Amino acid sequence: MACHGPALIRITFTLPCQVRHQGRTSNMDIITRILVTGTEGYLGALLAPELICRGYEVFGLDTSFYKERTLYQDGGTTPLTLAKDLRHVGAEDLRDVDAVVQMGELSNDPAGQGAPTITYEINHKTSVHLANLPLRRE
DSSP states (O other), X not given: OOOOOOTTOOOOOOSSOEEEETTEEEEOOOOOEEXXXXXXXXXXXXXXXXXXXXXXXXXXXXXXXXXXXXXXXXXXXXXXXXXXXXXXXXXXXXXXXXXXXXXXXOOSHHHHHHOHHHHHIIIIIHHHHHHHSOOBOX
């Protein structure tokens, strides 16, 4: 399978990587399992297949509100995606995950203006919450 995608997405990984978590910096083993949130959105729908193509095991997480109208339907590879609201993600959802790429947010101005509290909860509070959850490996 050839890796391809829009020129605006450039993915560069240097492994092993330095990971800062809960105030500590440590070397981490090679990243193989990645959770991508927002896999049915504008950027997540492009990033997840690219990561899969590059050999990563990718899991998706999305509310699936727009599953029937999935963006970029080209018949390509898509990750197994858990249908869940980001505001309800817990440590149990991150078991066996080496890294999280947070792409799941409300991304248009009308949504933000129409529901500013929900937009803040999803776009800011959820990102902070995800960053503070422990990644567990079994």
